[in-house]
Amino acid sequence: MAANKTVLTVLTSVSLLAATACTASSDGGGTTPRTEGLTATTTPGNAEMDRVTWALPYGEPTTLDPAKVGDYSPQTVEANLCDTLTRMNADFSLGPGLARKVTWTDDRTLVLDLRSDVRFWDGSLMTPQDVIHSLERQRDPKTQGLYGNFLAAVTSIKATGPHQVTLLTKTYDQTLPKALSTSFGAVNQKAYAEQAGPAYGTAQGGLMCTGPFELGSWKSGSSITLERNTSYWDPGLKPKVHQLVFQFITNSNTLTSALLSGEVDGTYELPPSSATALAKADSGTIHLGPSTQNVLLIPGNADSPAADRRRLDALSHVIDRDALIRHVFGGDAAPLKSLVPPLTWHGDKAAARFDAAYATLPSVAKPDLAQAKKLAEQAGPLSRPLVAAIPAGDQRGLQALTFIQAAAKKIGMDIEIKQLQPTEMSSLFYDPSVRKNLDLILTFGYVTMPDPASYVAEMVTPRGIFNWTNYDNPDVTRLLAEARTSTDPAASAEAYSEAQALFTPTVPVVYLATTHERTFMSKRVSGAPTSFAYMGMPWAAHLGGTGK
Numbered sequence: 118m119a120a121n122k123t124v125l126t127v128l129t130s131v132s133l134l135a136a137t138a139c140t141a142s143s144d145g146g147g148t149t150p151r152t153e154g155l156t157a158t159t160t161p162g163n164a165e166m167d168r169v170t171w172a173l174p175y176g177e178p179t180t181l182d183p184a185k186v187g188d189y190s191p192q193t194v195e196a197n198l199c200d201t202l203t204r205m206n207a208d209f210s211l212g213p214g215l216a217r218k219v220t221w222t223d224d225r226t227l228v229l230d231l232r233s234d235v236r237f238w239d240g241s242l243m244t245p246q247d248v249i250h251s252l253e254r255q256r257d258p259k260t261q262g263l264y265g266n267f268l269a270a271v272t273s274i275k276a277t278g279p280h281q282v283t284l285l286t287k288t289y290d291q292t293l294p295k296a297l298s299t300s301f302g303a304v305n306q307k308a309y310a311e312q313a314g315p316a317y318g319t320a321q322g323g324l325m326c327t328g329p330f331e332l333g334s335w336k337s338g339s340s341i342t343l344e345r346n347t348s349y350w351d352p353g354l355k356p357k358v359h360q361l362v363f364q365f366i367t368n369s370n371t372l373t374s375a376l377l378s379g380e381v382d383g384t385y386e387l388p389p390s391s392a393t394a395l396a397k398a399d400s401g402t403i404h405l406g407p408s409t410q411n412v413l414l415i416p417g418n419a420d421s422p423a424a425d426r427r428r429l430d431a432l433s434h435v436i437d438r439d440a441l442i443r444h445v446f447g448g449d450a451a452p453l454k455s456l457v458p459p460l461t462w463h464g465d466k467a468a469a470r471f472d473a474a475y476a477t478l479p480s481v482a483k484p485d486l487a488q489a490k491k492l493a494e495q496a497g498p499l500s501r502p503l504v505a506a507i508p509a510g511d512q513r514g515l516q517a518l519t520f521i522q523a524a525a526k527k528i529g530m531d532i533e534i535k536q537l538q539p540t541e542m543s544s545l546f547y548d549p550s551v552r553k554n555l556d557l558i559l560t561f562g563y564v565t566m567p568d569p570a571s572y573v574a575e576m577v578t579p580r581g582i583f584n585w586t587n588y589d590n591p592d593v594t595r596l597l598a599e600a601r602t603s604t605d606p607a608a609s610a611e612a613y614s615e616a617q618a619l620f621t622p623t624v625p626v627v628y629l630a631t632t633h634e635r636t637f638m639s640k641r642v643s644g645a646p647t648s649f650a651y652m653g654m655p656w657a658a659h660l661g662g663t664g665k
Contacts, residue, residue, distance in 0.1 A: 155407050155633065157207040157650070162643035162661025168360045169642055169660060172372055172384035175508065176539025177338065177365040182318025183303035183326075184255050184262035188543045189386060189561075189652075192300065194341055194363055197657045199303035199326035202229060202248070203294060205653035207646035209407070209464070209567055211298050215243065215327065219297065224289040224604060229297075231280040235350045237306045238331040245276035250307035252284075259315075263547065263582060264301035266575070267293060270602070288602045291609060292571045299565050299653055329356045329658040340364050343657070357644075357661035367510035367539055376400065376637055383638040385651060388513045389447040392635060401639040406647035408634040409461050409564040411453055414505075414521065414627035417545075417555035419587045422496075423503050424625050428530070430482075431492035433627050435524045437484045442630055445517045450632040452481040455621040456576060457569040458631035465567065467610035474614030478621055481628070486527060493528045502531035505557035506545065509536035517629075518559050532557070552585060561632075565653055570600040570613045577620045586625045593620045640665045 178191035183199045186192050204214035213219075218230040235243040252274050256265035270286040270293070277283040284293070296302060305317070309325035316322025320335035327350065330343035341363045345356040364381060366372045373391040375381040377400055387395070392403055414432070416424040423429065438452045455478055462471040505522075507514035515534070522532040535555070537545070545551035545558065552558070564572045575581040578594045596616035603609040634649045644659040645651070 155405050157209075157406055157648040158646050158659075159404060159638065160643050161659070162357065162663050164357065164662030164664050166358045166642065166660070166662040168362065169358045169382045169657075170362045170364060170380070171657075172366045172375065172381045173363050174367060174369075174372060174384060174386050174388060175511075175543075176367045178341070179540050179543050180318045181324055181332070182260075183251075183300040183305065184260050184264065185318060186300050187263045187546060190365075190539070190543070192652045193385060194343070195300065195303070196651070196653060197330045197343060197361070197655050198324055198328045198332060199300075199305065200235075200328045200655065201299065201302040201653070202297040202304065203302060205298045205566070205650050207648050207650050207654065209409075209648065209650050211295065211567075214298065214302070215248075215304055216297070219294050221289070221294075225286050227284040227286065227293060228277070229282045229284070231282065232350065233280045235327050236348060237309075237325050237327055238346060239306070239309075239325060240348070241306065243304060243306075243327055245278075245280065245282045247307045248282045248304055249274050249276065250310065251304045252301075254305075254310065255301060264296070264299070266580065266582075267296040267301050267571075289604050290601060291603065292568050292601050295566045295568050296571070329354055329655050330361060333360070338365070349658075351658075354655060354658040356658045358657060361657050361660075365539075367508065369510070369512035376639070379639055379641075381639075382642050383636070383645065385634065385636050387635040387637045388511075389445065389449075389635075390512050390516075391637070392447055395637060399640070401637055404636045404638070404647040405449060406634040406636065406649065407460055408632060408649035409458050410632045410634070410649060411456065411458055411560075411562050411564075412450070412517070412629040412632060413453075413456070413560045413562060414629060415558050415560055416586050416625050417506070417552040417558050418549065418585055421503075421556040422499055423556040424586045425496045426623065426625050427492050428496040429625055429627050431489045431496065431528055432521070432525060432530065433482045434485045434489035434492065435528050436482075436521060436627070436629070437524070438481060438629065441517065441520055445513060445520060446630060446632055449635060450630040453628040453631045454478045454481055455617055455628060456573050456624070456626065457564055457617075460631075461564045461567060461569045461572075462610075465610070466606040470607060470610040470614060471569070474610075474617055478617070489528045493530060499530065502533040503556040504533050504535050504554065505559060506535050506537050506542065506555045507559050508539050508542040510539075511536075514559055514561070521559075547582060549585075563649060563652065570597050570609070570616075573597060573613075573616070573620070574601070576626075577616075577624050588620075588624050590619060590623065592616075 173190045175189040201214045202216040216229040220228045254260045255262045270290045273285045306325035313322040329349045333342040333344040335341045343361040369388040373394045442450045574597045576583045593616045596612045599612035600609045636647045644661045
């Protein structure tokens, strides 16, 4: 690899919207998501606004600590509070953030040149020590963070100048600069975080970051209020909204009524049932955007009878995905052939290799009752119903799981639906004790950065935090490591493609769909990005009034 390779120059070209020309696939595996009418941004809102109310359909966050956020609600809020070292843009490209430049000076040295004018909400300047502490706490067991694996190759993190931090690594890691655009790369004030300890990021402990909004109040069970940061360092993103209030509304009917009445100004992840009711409303507009979301049915633990891949294959063969997409997702989705949606790698230099490998995967299973019964017989009879979890109040999830439940009955497989409170549902992704008595979990997951290998590694390698069934294929682990450490994009794509061919038919998962991002905004507000990139960018700083 050439020395002094400025990573952001390369990453800025990684735009998933290059995929907007995609069409129906010819391999019999269904279609890629339709892109007609998909937009990543909306018309800027230029007027100042005293208050905007935004819904969180997945409920109250369990934390806002960047090291621990890993679900829709906390990331929707936290993205506006804690800036990251590199920044995700609405088109999924990456640009400078708190680091004005990120450079590999050689294959084992990543240099972060920091902005010198960034201040925390309390007015103190951001220092290299704050950056070092924010990264190091990710792998401190006391933090119980989610993203420590991004530092697997990092041997040291040190200040090498008044506005510079250098990471030394055991090997080149193409994932690392991309990860700096996620919550992993968020910078907290060292002194504040150390004083707050385990309470950091909670309603009691608060936060101290550099983002365009600061945490005003957190009323548990009701709302979170953000106040605009009037001294924000980025002049292009000075917030026009003075106060942003998040309401926890998990019931789809309640959400629909609030959006129709104007009580709530907007929401991401608009449920299909709400979209139907709001389609012709004059209170606002529904926007569809590109997304890297996936819908999967995953066994909750290795001991569950659902972890038998034959039983999952039986389910896969009895589910009519086209009907599922029409009736549950309103047509705004497409069948999925593996863990990662194709939009994830579009814009990559080796996109053609990724696409070719995805095309060679087995076609999405069409309903085949005879084959499904044969596989179910091979797996053996069940002694009890399979318990499947969804969030309470999530009508989309309930409809999807009810659809799957009805299909499963055709092969003598009983599924019992268990609705979990939002906080419990959020916790189960990281707490094995919550999953202990759950056989299946319907997940609406997502890839947060243009890097399929790092996402998949968390699900199929022994140390992966989402590897709930202890899946272990040494060849897959080796190939994903090669994809991460290769300095050649083509070689990285080749290694991932080989791994994909191995894990796709063997990991215990039922692949269901990849969905579009669905956003609603009232007619009095505009400017929010409408792609799934909102999860990793200060999206609310783009909001403004329309004068309506």
